[in-house]
Amino acid sequence: MSQKHPIVVVTGSSGAGTSTVKHAFEQIFTREKINPVIIEG
Numbered sequence: 001m002s003q004k005h006p007i008v009v010v011t012g013s014s015g016a017g018t019s020t021v022k023h024a025f026e027q028i029f030t031r032e033k034i035n036p037v038i039i040e041g
Contacts, residue, residue, distance in 0.1 A: 010022060026038075
């Protein structure tokens with residue numbers, strides 16, 4: 001991992017709010033004009 005390519009990980013069980021956190025990160029990335037790669041599963 002580097003400053004240029006940071007890795008953000010969100011883990012949790014179903015119903016723990018992970019979708020809400022993902023949505024919040026997506027809004028931040030959009031606002032900051034960051035093009036993330038999101039992997040689920």
